[in-house]
Amino acid sequence: MNSKTDTSEALFEEAKKYIPGGVNSPARAFQAVGTTPRFIEKADAQFIYDVDGNKYTDYIGSWGPMILGNNNPRVLKTVQETIINGLSFGAATEREITMAKLACEMVPCFEMVRMVNSGTEATMSALRTARGYTGRSKIIKFEGCYHGHSDGLLVKAGSALIAEGGSPDSAGVTANCAKDTLTAKYNDLDSVEKLFEEYKGDVAAVIIEPVAANMGVVLPKDGFLKQLRDICDANKTVLIFDEVITGFRLAPGGAQQLFGVTPDMATFGKIIGGGMPVGAYGGKREIMECVAPVGKVYQAGTLSGNPVAMAAGIAQLTYLNENPGVYEHINALGEMLYGGLAEIIETAKANCTINYIGSIGTLFFTSGPVTDYESAKKSDLKQYAKYFQHMMNSGNYFAPAQFEAMFISNAHTESDIKKTLEDAAKFFGI
Numbered sequence: 001m002n003s004k005t006d007t008s009e010a011l012f013e014e015a016k017k018y019i020p021g022g023v024n025s026p027a028r029a030f031q032a033v034g035t036t037p038r039f040i041e042k043a044d045a046q047f048i049y050d051v052d053g054n055k056y057t058d059y060i061g062s063w064g065p066m067i068l069g070n071n072n073p074r075v076l077k078t079v080q081e082t083i084i085n086g087l088s089f090g091a092a093t094e095r096e097i098t099m100a101k102l103a104c105e106m107v108p109c110f111e112m113v114r115m116v117n118s119g120t121e122a123t124m125s126a127l128r129t130a131r132g133y134t135g136r137s138k139i140i141k142f143e144g145c146y147h148g149h150s151d152g153l154l155v156k157a158g159s160a161l162i163a164e165g166g167s168p169d170s171a172g173v174t175a176n177c178a179k180d181t182l183t184a185k186y187n188d189l190d191s192v193e194k195l196f197e198e199y200k201g202d203v204a205a206v207i208i209e210p211v212a213a214n215m216g217v218v219l220p221k222d223g224f225l226k227q228l229r230d231i232c233d234a235n236k237t238v239l240i241f242d243e244v245i246t247g248f249r250l251a252p253g254g255a256q257q258l259f260g261v262t263p264d265m266a267t268f269g270k271i272i273g274g275g276m277p278v279g280a281y282g283g284k285r286e287i288m289e290c291v292a293p294v295g296k297v298y299q300a301g302t303l304s305g306n307p308v309a310m311a312a313g314i315a316q317l318t319y320l321n322e323n324p325g326v327y328e329h330i331n332a333l334g335e336m337l338y339g340g341l342a343e344i345i346e347t348a349k350a351n352c353t354i355n356y357i358g359s360i361g362t363l364f365f366t367s368g369p370v371t372d373y374e375s376a377k378k379s380d381l382k383q384y385a386k387y388f389q390h391m392m393n394s395g396n397y398f399a400p401a402q403f404e405a406m407f408i409s410n411a412h413t414e415s416d417i418k419k420t421l422e423d424a425a426k427f428f429g430i
Contacts, residue, residue: 002393004052008039011051027063030400033385035392037400043070045411048397056397057416061407063399064245064360065271067330068316069411075274078315082308090302095310102317103272103280108253108262109241113282114291115305119244119269120148122279123207125291125299126265127152129281130205130238132290132297138199140206142186144215144373147207147242147267152181186212186372187221192228196235205238205265206231210255213245213405215376216362217355225261232264238287244269244279245405250358252321258358274312326410330359333408333417337361340421348428351380359408363387376403387427394423 015022023029023037030037038050046069048058058070068075096115104110116122127139139152147153182199185191186208196203210225212218232239241263246255248271256262265283272280282288290297320326338356341363345352353368355361364370365380365387384402391398398406 003038003050003054003395005036005038007051009036011039012036027399027401027404032381032402033388033400035389035400038392038397045069045071046409046413046416054395056392056395057412057420058397059406059408059420060397060399061409062270062275064249064405064407065269065273065275066407066409067249067271067359068319068326069409072274072316072411074319075312075315078311079274079308082311085307087308088303088306093305093307093310095307095314096305099272099305099310099314099317102314102321103268103282106248106252106317106321107266107268107282108256109264109266109284110282111285112288113280114288114299115310116279116281116299116301117277117303117306118148118279119242119267120150120279121301122244122267122269122281123147123153123240123242124150126240126267126281126283127205127207128299129287129290129297130240130265132295133287134204134236134238136202136204136237137180138182138203139180140182140184140192140195140203142208142212142373143183144186144218144376145207145209145212145242146214147209148244152178154178185374186215186218187224188372189224189227189231192231196231196237201235203235203237205240207240207242209242209245210259210261211246211250211357211360213360213362214403215373216364216370216379216403217357217360217405218370218372218376219355219357220259221371225259229261229263238265238283239263240283241266243267244271245360247271248317248320249360249407251327252324272313272317273309274316276306276309276312278306278309278313327358329410330408330412333412333414334359334361336414337406337408337417337420340417341424344421344425344428344430348430350428360405362403362405365402379403387424390427391420391423394426396420396423 012022041051042049048056103113182195243254247268251257268280292298338361342354351367353364365383366378370376379402
């Protein structure tokens with residue numbers, strides 16, 4: 001089948017008059033795949049519906065947080081009950097305490113936590129706190145890892161910046177802003193140790209996606225995270241896990257629980273608010289007590305801890321914490337989908353590689369293996385665009401960029417996965 005796009009096309013032309021590129025985030029741009037963005041009208045369970053009446057099986061899930069499925073009845077009911085009393089107060093509420101206690105119970109490294117409004121705020125604030133705690137200026141990040149769009153982190157940041165094929169730095173980011181950001185190679189401990197040697201005693205923090213998901217899904221090599229922990233300990237440097245993608249998805253306690261490596265701090269995004277605009281950063285008590293008003297590291301947000309976002313997040317995280325069967329289900333479907341794609345590309349002898357862990361994965365249009373930023377960039381973007389259009393027209397809603405993850409929710413079924421695999425097989429001529 002082919003998707004109808006008349007209304008979406010008209011809306012896109014109108015949007016471009018008032019919004020740069022016609023979208024409010026580059027992640028939504030379909031420019032790289034040569035088609036029009038779908039303007040979504042509603043979403044429910046494992047499906048998403050656009051204004052032209054097309055129905056898609058949703059493998060984005062609002063970029064990960066819809067782990068229970070779109071418009072989950074439990075979360076929806078909680079939000080409806082909460083908004084009756086007001087959308088925002090700009091003052092403390094009991095729900096903030098409930099959320100903080102729940103997060104500290106679930107996340108291994110959390111002794112204290114501060115709510116913010118986005119993943120970008122969370123990573124920016126965590127790094128500022130680490131600098132304030134250590135009194136040092138430099139931070140180490142990894143090529144291809146994306147930690148939001150604050151100035152100091154838009155250095156070899158992966159995601160859409162790779163897709164554009166140009167410089168990984170953004171215009172408007174001065175050399176001075178980025179001068180304290182050092183970049184290491186993902187899965188390469190030697191590159192990390194060299195930076196510590198060169199900037200001895202001046203590295204405040206190492207920040208990493210424990211499973212990279214913004215150059216496509218790239219797994220850490222065996223022992224990589226543990227050795228990174230050891231290096232940070234030896235240098236009295238704060239280790240920060242950016243769990244905006246992996247948090248509460250790979251396990252109730254995120255990647256740090258799954259891999260058994262506890263960072264000093266961690267950051268989370270919209271999954272902690274059931275998909276609402278929210279984020280959080282937290283970690284060891286001695287580090288977090290550097291944050292104002294207790295300490296001298298300033299961070300604030302008028303809507304941080306918003307009561308509606310807290311209610312949605314409490315409902316979702318409580319359910320995840322009490323129902324481990326969710327992880328069994330989504331991981332089994334992940335094995336079915338990504339394992340099925342691996343079989344398809346092997347049968348078709350296609351120059352592709354599939355990387356996955358649990359319910360997240362990426363089909364790279366390169367023969368691989370894909371272990372870092374450089375190997376991810378070898379992907380054939382034109383072939384991905386053809387694949388994307390075929391799958392979209394067949395009723396599968398994927399990310400429009402090669403360098404993103406696919407997400408499976410608890411609402412997906414084996415029938416959904418079988419249908420998607422059949423569609424993929426047709427693309428590869430099987």
